[in-house]
Amino acid sequence: MAVAAGDPDREQPWSELGLKADEYARIREILGRRPTGAELAMYSVMWSEHCSYKSSKVHLRQFGEIPQETPIGPMLAGIGENAGVIDIGQGYAVSFKVESHNHPSYVEPYQGAATGVGGIVRDIIAMGARPVAVVDPLRFGPLDADDTHRVLPGIVAGVGGYGNCLGLPNVGGEAVFDATYLGNPLVNAGCIGVLRHEDLHLAKASGVGNQVVLYGARTGGDGIGGVSVLASETFDADGPAKRPSVQVGDPFMEKLLIECTLELFKAGVVVGIQDLGGAGLSCATSELASAGDGGMRCELDRVPLRDSTLSPEEILMSESQERMMAVVEPADIAAFLAICAKWDVEAIVIGEVTDTGRLEITWHGETVVDVPPRTVAHDGPVYERPYARPAWQDALQADGAEKLARPTTGDELRATLLQLVASPNLCDKSWITDQYDRYVQGNTVLAQPADSGMVRVDEETHLGVSISTDCNGRFAKLDPYAGAQLALAESYRNVATGGALPLAVSDCLNFGSPEDPDVMWQFAEACRGLKDGCLELGIPVTGGNVSLYNQTGETAILPTPVVAVLGVIEDVRRRTPSSFQAADERIVLLGTSREELSGSEWAHVVHGHLGGLPPQVDLGAERDLARTLQDLVGLATSAHDLSDGGLAQALAEASMVSGIGARVSLEGDAFVGLFAESAARALVTVAADGLDELKARAAAHGVPVTELGTTGGDVLAVEGQFEVALDELRTAWSATLPAALG
Amino acid sequence: MKVGVVTFPGSLDDTDAQRAVRIGGNEAVALWHGDADLKGVDAVILPGGFSYGDYLRCGAISRFAPVMDKVVEAAHAGMPVLGICNGFQILCESHLLPGALIRNDHRRFVCRDQLLRIENASTPWTSAYTQGQEIRIVLKNGEGGFVADAETLARIEGEGQVVARYLEVNPNGSLNDIAGITNERGNVVGLMPHPEHAVEELTGSGLDGLGFFTSLVEQTFA
Numbered sequence: 001m002a003v004a005a006g007d008p009d010r011e012q013p014w015s016e017l018g019l020k021a022d023e024y025a026r027i028r029e030i031l032g033r034r035p036t037g038a039e040l041a042m043y044s045v046m047w048s049e050h051c052s053y054k055s056s057k058v059h060l061r062q063f064g065e066i067p068q069e070t071p072i073g074p075m076l077a078g079i080g081e082n083a084g085v086i087d088i089g090q091g092y093a094v095s096f097k098v099e100s101h102n103h104p105s106y107v108e109p110y111q112g113a114a115t116g117v118g119g120i121v122r123d124i125i126a127m128g129a130r131p132v133a134v135v136d137p138l139r140f141g142p143l144d145a146d147d148t149h150r151v152l153p154g155i156v157a158g159v160g161g162y163g164n165c166l167g168l169p170n171v172g173g174e175a176v177f178d179a180t181y182l183g184n185p186l187v188n189a190g191c192i193g194v195l196r197h198e199d200l201h202l203a204k205a206s207g208v209g210n211q212v213v214l215y216g217a218r219t220g221g222d223g224i225g226g227v228s229v230l231a232s233e234t235f236d237a238d239g240p241a242k243r244p245s246v247q248v249g250d251p252f253m254e255k256l257l258i259e260c261t262l263e264l265f266k267a268g269v270v271v272g273i274q275d276l277g278g279a280g281l282s283c284a285t286s287e288l289a290s291a292g293d294g295g296m297r298c299e300l301d302r303v304p305l306r307d308s309t310l311s312p313e314e315i316l317m318s319e320s321q322e323r324m325m326a327v328v329e330p331a332d333i334a335a336f337l338a339i340c341a342k343w344d345v346e347a348i349v350i351g352e353v354t355d356t357g358r359l360e361i362t363w364h365g366e367t368v369v370d371v372p373p374r375t376v377a378h379d380g381p382v383y384e385r386p387y388a389r390p391a392w393q394d395a396l397q398a399d400g401a402e403k404l405a406r407p408t409t410g411d412e413l414r415a416t417l418l419q420l421v422a423s424p425n426l427c428d429k430s431w432i433t434d435q436y437d438r439y440v441q442g443n444t445v446l447a448q449p450a451d452s453g454m455v456r457v458d459e460e461t462h463l464g465v466s467i468s469t470d471c472n473g474r475f476a477k478l479d480p481y482a483g484a485q486l487a488l489a490e491s492y493r494n495v496a497t498g499g500a501l502p503l504a505v506s507d508c509l510n511f512g513s514p515e516d517p518d519v520m521w522q523f524a525e526a527c528r529g530l531k532d533g534c535l536e537l538g539i540p541v542t543g544g545n546v547s548l549y550n551q552t553g554e555t556a557i558l559p560t561p562v563v564a565v566l567g568v569i570e571d572v573r574r575r576t577p578s579s580f581q582a583a584d585e586r587i588v589l590l591g592t593s594r595e596e597l598s599g600s601e602w603a604h605v606v607h608g609h610l611g612g613l614p615p616q617v618d619l620g621a622e623r624d625l626a627r628t629l630q631d632l633v634g635l636a637t638s639a640h641d642l643s644d645g646g647l648a649q650a651l652a653e654a655s656m657v658s659g660i661g662a663r664v665s666l667e668g669d670a671f672v673g674l675f676a677e678s679a680a681r682a683l684v685t686v687a688a689d690g691l692d693e694l695k696a697r698a699a700a701h702g703v704p705v706t707e708l709g710t711t712g713g714d715v716l717a718v719e720g721q722f723e724v725a726l727d728e729l730r731t732a733w734s735a736t737l738p739a740a741l742g
Numbered sequence: 743m744k745v746g747v748v749t750f751p752g753s754l755d756d757t758d759a760q761r762a763v764r765i766g767g768n769e770a771v772a773l774w775h776g777d778a779d780l781k782g783v784d785a786v787i788l789p790g791g792f793s794y795g796d797y798l799r800c801g802a803i804s805r806f807a808p809v810m811d812k813v814v815e816a817a818h819a820g821m822p823v824l825g826i827c828n829g830f831q832i833l834c835e836s837h838l839l840p841g842a843l844i845r846n847d848h849r850r851f852v853c854r855d856q857l858l859r860i861e862n863a864s865t866p867w868t869s870a871y872t873q874g875q876e877i878r879i880v881l882k883n884g885e886g887g888f889v890a891d892a893e894t895l896a897r898i899e900g901e902g903q904v905v906a907r908y909l910e911v912n913p914n915g916s917l918n919d920i921a922g923i924t925n926e927r928g929n930v931v932g933l934m935p936h937p938e939h940a941v942e943e944l945t946g947s948g949l950d951g952l953g954f955f956t957s958l959v960e961q962t963f964a
Binding site: 167343439459 | 752754755757758761791794797851853880882938939942945
């Protein structure tokens with residue numbers, strides 16, 4: 001401070017830290033002087049795209065227009081908290097969120113993915129919840145590309161290595177391949193946690209004189225500037241090596257942190273709490289102080305270090321993992337430290353809450369930071385980035401897939417089915433999911449390859465929750481507004497097929513550079529689509545994450561607004577499985593099928609084509625379908641969502657997984673019937689004597705029912721067209737990933 | 743019967759094992775690694791997980807936990823001890839069982855529903871099964887390859903110390919497809935797959951694992 005005052009015009013490395021000239025000028029204006037090195041470090045990480053949402057904020061605000069309640073109760077914590085929290089009944093609440101760790105995972109696949117899981121889990125713990133499951137939506141370049149072989153095994157091993165070691169079942173996710181992700185894979189990680197209503201904790205530093213405790217791992221030199229350097233810049237082939245910016249994970253420490261933190265909550269010794277993620281101490285101190293009584297004083301010298309040579313700037317920017325910060329009443333400090341000691345977790349008081357309205361940080365007795373915390377944490381820059389419908393959008397939409405050459409004979413349809421089930425996006429994902437523990441905690445009711453993940457919350461009452469994450473980026477490219485709604489619809493539908501009631505949304509919005517007006521338009525349209533969709537379905541957005549600058553050179557990724565829908569089920573024993581359960585049951589299709597082929601897996605796999613308009617969005621029909629599926633709980637013996645690959649893929653999966661074949665007949669064009677990807681549809685089975693009842697219940701909701709055929713045998717047969725043995729189908733389906741990845 | 747389940751730092755399947763003990767009709771007692779106290783239990787389970795992160799050899803640090811002194815003492819006196827996955831590794835490190843467990847031959851973590859054959863149905867943990875019975879239970883491990891020198895391997899095969907063997911697929915490169923073994927006395931059993939994840943219809947791979955928790959009967963220790 002004294003140095004800064006005495007040397008007001010020194011050149012500062014604001015540009016290297018990712019700040020723009022006007023942002024640096026604004027910092028000087030706020031402080032009335034030049035910032036100290038430590039202050040500059042704090043502002044630069046907190047005002048980065050990743051932490052400040054400066055490009056996305058103006059569009060995210062509209063999610064606040066959605067009523068802040070779910071179909072069964074109030075939202076207990078929403079956007080702006082570490083993670084959203086919703087009521088699920090019986091005194092339970094659920095916290096859930098999805099976040100991205102895309103750029104670190106490109107640079108260092110294993111650690112990038114591992115720490116992505118670690119970060120989202122700490123967000124959930126910070127709300128007072130016990131983590132009960134994780135999900136992992138992933139996107140890679142083409143399966144046969146060299147760089148996919150570099151990043152995929154490491155990313156999968158990282159997701160598994162961290163989650164398995166924490167004892168969290170992995171119950172869902174996606175693995176999607178597309179050329180646009182080749183230089184920019186997407187690693188999104190989601191976590192669900194369960195808590196009792198009274199255990200909810202919020203991130204704020206209240207109570208003057210209360211102590212600020214840092215606990216968990218020591219602070220090291222890893223991940224310094226990771227936020228500003230990695231998450232907010234495009235990869236540039238000529239740039240310097242960025243490996244040191246990636247954090248290194250220690251899942252064992254995180255497991256101790258989970259148990260220790262839950263015991264601290266139980267003992268009632270926590271006033272406020274925040275995890276240390278992106279921007280580390282800069283973020284935790286400024287956000288806690290900003291949300292509380294407005295002041296905090298910390299002694300940086302007290303922070304336990306792994307590397308004693310770290311400067312105060314580096315300590316403030318370090319993204320070392322497995323750290324938490326808590327605000328504790330002085331009388332509870334002894335109890336707090338004793339619980340940490342029991343779990344071998346290092347803990348130390350580094351400061352206290354004040355009412356000065358300032359965040360003051362000292363180092364070797366000198367004040368190195370003296371700022372209004374709100375200016376760091378919440379009053380960062382906000383950009384109204386220019387956006388415009390891309391010049392190429394009309395031509396893209398005019399180039400529909402409906403005109404492409406189609407298979408016509410039964411043999412050609414059969415070959416198309418085999419080609420599609422073996423294609424990277426539709427094939428068996430066991431090579432990936434078998435590296436994840438899906439059983440730990442003993443509460444997993446549904447996991448891969450089911451449509452949604454489902455875990456039991458209460459062993460006595462059988463209450464459970466369900467989650468699905470979905471996004472078809474090709475649809476979003478064709479029409480980002482409709483694409484975001486289709487992602488929402490698919491996730492909502494997947495939760496409903498298992499028999500759960502969809503309650504709320506978390507999103508992970510992955511897009512290219514916000515400085516490109518085309519990309520910014522995609523982002524704006526997707527946000528608008530998601531908001532309108534949630535309004536119509538009556539479910540709120542509880543939070544989420546934005547990842548921008550996902551592009552390689554000038555090429556942006558497919559716009560990828562991943563939507564997670566969380567649902568509740570009163571009795572998990574009554575869940576509806578997604579594969580066939582018995583022979584001689586009736587197979588019916590719920591919903592309306594149309595000739596919708598643009599953006600489909602068929603167009604992608606067979607023709608390498610992307611153009612036209614995505615399937616029609618009818619959220620009213622989605623809601624009616626979901627209500628029908630809930631009404632069919634106990635009557636329907638299985639229910640499978642129709643999405644990627646259409647009816648053909650749903651039939652194939654439902655029969656391959658169970659080993660029970662099917663014989664169906666299709667009216668009209670068999671190709672369209674099998675491979676079109678119309679939304680708002682589900683494949684359902686019912687015992688023969690329940691068919692009339694099923695029809696009556698569907699009719700009550702106005703959902704069309706088409707009888708397709710009967711389960712049984714060891715072939716999948718389409719009358720008048722073709723038959724394929726389940727063994728042949730399964731061989732094609734399951735061989736793809738092992739053949740490519742070893 | 744009181745069955746103790748030890749929690750080490752990094753244990754993950756401890757609550758699952760407690761649940762399985764209860765479903766099996768016995769009383770589950772939580773034991774803490776730092777307490778040299780078995781709280782009067784009649785049998786002990788060392789559960790799965792990644793104790794101490796498995797950063798050193800799996801189980802190599804846990805064997806030095808205060809509670810393990812008591813477990814070793816009790817095992818030598820005949821108390822039934824079951825080590826599952828990480829627990830199996832700890833039993834090998836503690837020299838209560840022969841051999842060792844190394845990284846899977848394919849170098850990846852694997853989670854699957856695994857078919858096993860019960861080779862020894864006379865231990866206190868497997869008496870509910872019949873000799874040669876085939877069961878399907880959850881397997882999940884990164885370092886589950888059982889190895890031993892030729893002489894040891896010949897001995898445990900010859901003495902009937904192999905408790906369970908993998909069928910269909912050897913998921914981790916274990917010698918002789920060995921999934922579980924017992925000590926010479928037959929009271930200590932180590933098993934790489936997870937029977938505690940196969941005790942409820944809804945949440946695991948079926949009910950085939952329940953036998954490990956119903957086998958315990960009072961007269962065994964009278």
